[in-house]
Amino acid sequence: MKKDNGKTRGGLPLRVFNYIVLVCSVAVTVVLLLSAVLTFRAFYSYAEATERFVKLQETADSLMNASDYLTSEARLYTVTEKRIHLENYFFEAETEKNRDRALETMKEALPGSEALRQLEQAMQKSVALMDKEYYAMRIILLVNNDEDIPEAMKMVEISEHDMELPNDEKRKLARRMMHDEEYEAWKDRIRSDMKRCVDSLSRESAEMRDKMRKDLHRSLVWMCVLILLQSAELTAIFVLTTRLGIRPLIKAVMYIDNEEKLPEKGSREFRYLAQAYNKMYSVHYRNMKKLSFKAYHDELTGLYNRAGFDLIVQNLDTSDTAFLLIDSDNFKEINDNNGHDVGDRVLCRIADTLKGSFRPSDYVFRIGGDEFVVLMTGIDRDIRKLIGEKVYSINKILQKGVDDLPPITVSVGVAMCSDELEFADLYRNADEALYKVKENGRNGFSFYSG
Numbered sequence: 001m002k003k004d005n006g007k008t009r010g011g012l013p014l015r016v017f018n019y020i021v022l023v024c025s026v027a028v029t030v031v032l033l034l035s036a037v038l039t040f041r042a043f044y045s046y047a048e049a050t051e052r053f054v055k056l057q058e059t060a061d062s063l064m065n066a067s068d069y070l071t072s073e074a075r076l077y078t079v080t081e082k083r084i085h086l087e088n089y090f091f092e093a094e095t096e097k098n099r100d101r102a103l104e105t106m107k108e109a110l111p112g113s114e115a116l117r118q119l120e121q122a123m124q125k126s127v128a129l130m131d132k133e134y135y136a137m138r139i140i141l142l143v144n145n146d147e148d149i150p151e152a153m154k155m156v157e158i159s160e161h162d163m164e165l166p167n168d169e170k171r172k173l174a175r176r177m178m179h180d181e182e183y184e185a186w187k188d189r190i191r192s193d194m195k196r197c198v199d200s201l202s203r204e205s206a207e208m209r210d211k212m213r214k215d216l217h218r219s220l221v222w223m224c225v226l227i228l229l230q231s232a233e234l235t236a237i238f239v240l241t242t243r244l245g246i247r248p249l250i251k252a253v254m255y256i257d258n259e260e261k262l263p264e265k266g267s268r269e270f271r272y273l274a275q276a277y278n279k280m281y282s283v284h285y286r287n288m289k290k291l292s293f294k295a296y297h298d299e300l301t302g303l304y305n306r307a308g309f310d311l312i313v314q315n316l317d318t319s320d321t322a323f324l325l326i327d328s329d330n331f332k333e334i335n336d337n338n339g340h341d342v343g344d345r346v347l348c349r350i351a352d353t354l355k356g357s358f359r360p361s362d363y364v365f366r367i368g369g370d371e372f373v374v375l376m377t378g379i380d381r382d383i384r385k386l387i388g389e390k391v392y393s394i395n396k397i398l399q400k401g402v403d404d405l406p407p408i409t410v411s412v413g414v415a416m417c418s419d420e421l422e423f424a425d426l427y428r429n430a431d432e433a434l435y436k437v438k439e440n441g442r443n444g445f446s447f448y449s450g
Contacts, residue, residue: 013268021237028233032226039219053205056109057198059102060119064194066098067126071178071187074133078174081140083148089137090150093130099123115200122193129186136174143167143174248274298366300344301351309365309373310423316363318417321377322387325413325430326354328370329442334406346405353397357390372410375417384447387414391445411437412445 069092077085092098103123106116138156141149142163162173177183252262252274261282262274296308304312328350335343347370354364358374365373376383391412399407413434415426433448440446 021233024233025230028226028230032223032230035219035222035226039216039223053201053209056106056115056201056205059105059109060115060194060197060201063099063102063119063122063126064191066092066096066102067122067129067187067190069098070126070130070133074137075178078136078140078171078178081144081171083146086137086141086150089133090152094152099126110201110204113200113204115197115204118193118197118200122190122197125186125190125193129183129190132177132183132186136177139170139174143170252277298351301348301366303351303355303372304363304365306365306367309363309367312363312375313423316375316377318375320379321375321417322379322383323415323417323426323430324374324376324387325415325427325434326372326374326410327413327434327438329409329411331370331408334408338406342405346408349402349405350398350408350410353394357394357397387412387445395443409443411442413437413448414445415448 070089073085073089073092076082077089103119106113106119110116134153134156135158138149138153138158139162140146141153142158162170165173248263255262261278264271264274264278296304296311298305328347331343331346334346347366350370350372351364351366354372354374358364358376361377363375363377365375367373376387379386391410395409398409401407411434413430413432413436415429415433417426421429429448429450433446436446437444
């Protein structure tokens with residue numbers, strides 16, 4: 001297995017990034033759900049506390065209302081002497097028992113509280129006040145000779161002094177007992193205990209609701225913080241995903257379309273892919289360059305070949321270009337007498353001499369065998385003298401033997417290019433000029449005269 005060369009270790013791996021995102025998302029979601037649960041719990045607790053306060057306040061009012069109801073029925077009975085009020089009194093006291101129920105409700109809701117203590121005191125005073133109410137109503141029963149005495153009143157004994165009073169005085173006594181200052185003082189004390197009970201309820205409930213309100217506010221704040229955190233996390237995911245994956249991928253497509261190397265940026269995986277692609281691209285580029293060179297260059301001399309000539313002519317402004325068809329003089333004899341290896345070396349020497357004799361803006365071709373072509377670009381129409389000097393210089397160089405290579409000369413036919421001429425026409429014109437040189441003994445040049 002091929003080892004990592006260390007270059008791919010830079011950047012954040014997408015796998016690690018995904019794991020980090022997953023863990024963070026799960027953690028934030030769990031905390032957010034927990035915060036939501038706590039918020040709902042705080043909300044319901046606050047609602048329950050408010051509802052309980054209302055219920056307890058109604059309970060306290062119920063005890064006071066029951067006490068006032070008993071007072072009202074007892075007074076009505078002593079005034080109207082109608083038995084229905086007596087029955088209503090004992091129905092409330094012994095059957096409905098609203099006072100007892102209110103006290104039990106308070107004991108269950110707030111055991112040991114200050115409000116319960118105040119309520120119990122009010123209950124005790126209300127029960128104590130019943131003794132006076134029993135006595136007054138017992139006198140009315142006696143006045144009316146009503147022997148259907150409620151069980152709770154049978155133990156009430158009328159004093160001898162009151163027994164000796166006339167019935168009218170007995171009635172006055174009963175009514176006075178239910179309306180005198182002492183009775184009102186007892187009622188005021190009951191009302192005072194009830195007020196303290198309600199005040200205690202309000203205070204305790206307010207403290208509880210304030211605590212719950214703070215808990216609810218804290219939970220809501222945490223929820224907002226977590227929502228913002230999750231929003232920031234989503235934004236970070238979008239930014240990092242774009243930066244590490246999407247943006248490098250989009251840029252990679254652009255670089256690939258432009259046949260360029262990929263920038264090694266982004267996540268670790270993408271950098272690894274970019275490096276792998278760049279390696280393949282480099283190999284492919286070198287291979288294509290070699291193939292391209294071979295396709296358009298002569299393998300022996302390194303000059304442009306016929307395919308290279310066609311490619312260059314298609315993209316060249318030939319309006320001010322001269323076409324030089326160059327033929328090696330007596331090359332067949334050199335090849336036959338000295339062998340192909342020497343012949344190839346002679347061709348290479350001719351190619352090197354041609355390249356060294358013309359400008360970089362000119363193009364030198366070997367189009368086959370011992371035939372060469374030169375395209376001189378950007379020239380004036382009157383270049384006969386310049387070409388003559390170049391041909392003379394080239395032949396002077398080639399006539400000097402180098403190492404074991406035999407001397408050689410070249411003949412040159414020149415034709416001026418134009419947009420109307422095809423390669424075949426241009427070649428035929430230059431070849432006609434070249435033929436004249438060969439007829440005149442070679443080692444020279446001639447212009448096509450039309």
